[in-house]
Amino acid sequence: MHCFHxxxxxxxxxxxxxxxxxxxxxxxxxxxxxAAGTILNNRYLVGNVIGEGGxxxxxxxxxxxxxxxxxxxxYYPSSCANRLSxxxxxxxxxxxxxxxxxxxxxERFLKEAKSIAKFTDDNGIVDVRDYFTANNTAYIVxxxxxxxxxxxxxxxxxxxxxxxIFRLMLPIMRALGKIHGAGIIHRDISPDNIMYxxxxxxxxxxxxxARQFSDYELKTMSVVLKxxxxxxxxxxxxxxxxxxTDVYSLCAxxxxxxxxxxxPDSLDRSRxxxxxxxxxxxxxxxxxxxxxxxxxxxxxxxxxxxxxxxxKRLTEGALRGNLPPVQRKPQPAPPRSNGKTAAIVALxxxxxxxxxxxxFVFLFKGCPSDKKTQPxxxxxxxxxxxxxxxxxxxxxxxxxxxxxxxxxxxxxxxxxxxxxETTEAPTEAPEPTEAPTEAPTEAPExxxxxxxxxxETEYIxxxxxx
Numbered sequence: 001m002h003c004f005h006x007x008x009x010x011x012x013x014x015x016x017x018x019x020x021x022x023x024x025x026x027x028x029x030x031x032x033x034x035a036a037g038t039i040l041n042n043r044y045l046v047g048n049v050i051g052e053g054g055x056x057x058x059x060x061x062x063x064x065x066x067x068x069x070x071x072x073x074x075y076y077p078s079s080c081a082n083r084l085s086x087x088x089x090x091x092x093x094x095x096x097x098x099x100x101x102x103x104x105x106x107e108r109f110l111k112e113a114k115s116i117a118k119f120t121d122d123n124g125i126v127d128v129r130d131y132f133t134a135n136n137t138a139y140i141v142x143x144x145x146x147x148x149x150x151x152x153x154x155x156x157x158x159x160x161x162x163x164x165i166f167r168l169m170l171p172i173m174r175a176l177g178k179i180h181g182a183g184i185i186h187r188d189i190s191p192d193n194i195m196y197x198x199x200x201x202x203x204x205x206x207x208x209x210a211r212q213f214s215d216y217e218l219k220t221m222s223v224v225l226k227x228x229x230x231x232x233x234x235x236x237x238x239x240x241x242x243x244x245t246d247v248y249s250l251c252a253x254x255x256x257x258x259x260x261x262x263x264p265d266s267l268d269r270s271r272x273x274x275x276x277x278x279x280x281x282x283x284x285x286x287x288x289x290x291x292x293x294x295x296x297x298x299x300x301x302x303x304x305x306x307x308x309x310x311x312k313r314l315t316e317g318a319l320r321g322n323l324p325p326v327q328r329k330p331q332p333a334p335p336r337s338n339g340k341t342a343a344i345v346a347l348x349x350x351x352x353x354x355x356x357x358x359x360f361v362f363l364f365k366g367c368p369s370d371k372k373t374q375p376x377x378x379x380x381x382x383x384x385x386x387x388x389x390x391x392x393x394x395x396x397x398x399x400x401x402x403x404x405x406x407x408x409x410x411x412x413x414x415x416x417x418x419x420x421e422t423t424e425a426p427t428e429a430p431e432p433t434e435a436p437t438e439a440p441t442e443a444p445e446x447x448x449x450x451x452x453x454x455x456e457t458e459y460i461x462x463x464x465x466x
Contacts, residue, residue, distance in 0.1 A: 001025070001026075002045060002047070002062055003018035003020065003021060003023070003025040003026075003047075004025065004026055004027060004036040004037070004047040004048045004060075005018060005021050005023040005024075005025070005027070005047065005048050005060070006018060006020055006021040006023075006060070006069075007045075007047055007060055007061070007062045007069040007144075008020040008021065010025055027048060029048060029049055029059075029085070030049075031083070031084055031085055031086055032078075032082060032083050032084070032085070033049055033052075033057055033059075033083070033085065034046050034057075034059060034074065034083075034085060034089055034135075035085045035089065036048055038089060040061075040072065040132075040134055040139060041130075041132050041134060041139075043063065043064055043065055044061045044062065044063060044064070044070065044072060044141060045061055045062040045064060046059050046061050046072060047059055047060040047061055047062065048060060050071070051206070053206075054077070054078055054079065055075070055076070055077045055078070055105070056073055056074060056075055056076055056206075057073070057074045057076045058071055058072065058073045058074075058206070059071070059072045059073075059074070060072075060144060061141070061144075063129075063141070068144070069144040070129065070141050070142065070143065070144050071126075071141070071142045071143065071144045071145070072139055072140070072141055072142075073139065073140045073141075073142065073206075074137060074138075074139055075105065075106050075109045075137045075138040075139070076091065076137065077098075077101075077102060077105060079098070080093055080094055080098030080101060080102055081093060081094065081102065081137075082094045089135045090135050090136045091135060091136045091137045092136070106133075106137065106138045109138050109140070110131055110133070110138050110140075112184060112207060113128055113131040113138075113140045114131065115179075115182050115183070115184055116128045116179070116184065116207050117129075117131070118182065119175065119178055119179060119182075122171075122174070122175045122178060123171045123175070123201065123203075124171035124172040124173070124174055124175030124176070124202070124203060124204060125172070125175040125179070125203060125204045125205075125207070126142050126143055126145060126195075126203055126204065126205045126207075127142060127143040128140060128141070128142050129141050129142060129143065142205075145195045145197060145203055145205065146197060146198050147195045147196050147197035147198055148195070148196050149191060149192050149193070149194060149195055149196070150191035150192075150194045150195075150196055150202075150253065150256075150257060151190075151191035151192050153191075153196045154191065154256065154257060154260060158260070159257060159258055159259065159260045160257045160258055161258070161284075162258045162278070162283060162284070162285040162286070162289050162290075163286070163289065163319060165254055165257045165258060166254065166289055166315050166318070166319065167319060168201070168202050169202065169250065169254060169315070170312060170315060170316070171201070171202065172194070172202055172203075172204050172250065173250070173308050173309075173311050173312035173315065174308075174312055175204065176204070176243070176246055176250070176308035177243075177307065177308040177309040177312065179207075180242075180243040180246070180307065180308060184207065185241065185242065185243070185245060185246055186204070186207055186246050186249075187234065187241075187245060187246070187249075188206060188226070188249075189204065189229065189246055189249035189250050189253055190226045190229040190249065190252075190253055191253050191256055191257070192226075193205050193206045194253065227262075227265040228252060228256075228262040228263045228264065228265055229248075229249045229252045229253060229262075229263070230248075230249065230265075230266060231244075231245055231248035231249065231266050231299075231304075232266040232267065232269075232270055232299050233245065233301060234266075235266070235267060240301055242301075243306065243307045243308055244301055244304050244305070244306050244307070246308065247296050247304060247305050247306070247307070247308060247311055248266075248296065248297055248298075248304060250296070250308075250311070251292075251293050251296030251297045251305075251311075252297055254293060255278065255293060255297065258278055258283050258285065259278050259281050259283055261281070263275060263297065266299060269299055270299060275294070275297060277290055277294060278290055278293065286318065287323070288317075288318035288321075288322065288323050288324055289315075289318050289319075291318075291323075291324050292305070292311070292314050292315060292318055292324055295324070296311060
C-alpha cells in the first residue's frame, strides 16, 4: 500500500499515519473527485488532490510500471460537470447546452497535451509523459515535482533578490518561447503555477487555462483569471491575445517575487490606479531590470515586450550590465510656412545682408588712411577727371588758360589703428537645455519593433486550467 499524500510505500502493520509525511495515509477525497486508490489505464494509482481549478483537478499518483510518483491532471470543467464517486467515477454533464462545450474542451485538452509533450526535455516546464481518456473525460500524466510553489515560498521564506529571480526565470522564458512557437499560450502564469524545486530551479506547470467564447462559457471566466496577473486584453473574449499575454503574467509574477505584493489588477490600472515601480517600494533593483519589468507589464499590447524570446534577450543583457533601449515617442514635424510668411522672411534676410554690407564699407573703407596727407598741386593746364573704378577714364579736358590757385591741405594726423568692434566670446559653453540622448557605451541588444507570428500559426486557447 501507498500513502495517498506522498505515494510513499507504507510498512506492514502501520499506525495509519505515513512515517514519511506524517499525514493520514488513507485519507479520502471529496465526492466530486476521483476516489483515492482508483487505478487509471491499468497503470496509474490515484492519490489525494494536490490542486483544483475551474477546469481541472490534479492528483498525486504513482506509476506502477516505473515505480515513480507522478501528477495526474483530470479534465473537469466544474461549471457543467459533476461526479458522485461513491457510485461511479464517471463524469456526467449537468448543463443542457454544455455537452458540445465539454466535448470540444476535452479535444483541445488532449491536443494541447500532445503539443506540450514535444518539449519534455526542456528544463523550464513540467514534463508530459502520457495522456488518455477514461471515465467520460481525459487525463494528462506529468512528472511529479518535489518542491513548493512560489506563492508559498514567498510566504515562508520572503522575497527574492531581483537579479536572482530574473536569472532563475531564464529557463522558463526560453521554454515559453518554444511553446509559443507551437501555437500554445499558457494564459495562467502566476506564483501558484511555478514550482521552486529542491535543486533550486524553477519549473512552469499547469498549461492550458481556458479562454471562453460563448455566453455560457463567459460565466466561468472569473475562475480562470487571477487578478493582478491577467493582462487587460485577457478580460475580453475578443481581446488581442498572444505571447505578449504570457509576458505580462510572467513579469507580474516576478514583481510579486521581489516586492511581496500582488500587482494592481489590470482593470483597476485601466481606471487610473498606479503601478508603483519596485524601487519606489524600497526594492534594490537596477534601472535596467526595472525598465524591463515595467515594459513587460505595460497595459497596452503595443507598448509591451512582445515575445518571451525578447524578454529573455533583454534580461540576459541587463544581467550583464546593459541598458535596454529606450522607447522614444516620435517627434511631430515642424509646421510648414505659407508663401506669404516665406516672402517676409526672405525680405528681412535681404535687408539684413544689405545693412551688413553698408556697415562693413563704413567701418573699413571709409576710415582715413594711416599715412599723413601730402599737399596736392593741380596742374594749371589740365585737370584729370576720374570716373568710377568700373568705368574707363575719360580723355583730359582742356581748361581755359587761367591760373588755378594751388590748394594746400593742412597736415593732419590720423590714428594709426582703428579699434575693431569685437564681442568677447564666453569662456564656457552654455549648459544644454535637454538631457543628452547618447546611447550607452556598450551597445544594448536591439529590440524588434514587432514580432509577427507565422500566418499558419493559430494560438490554441484551451478550455481548462487550474
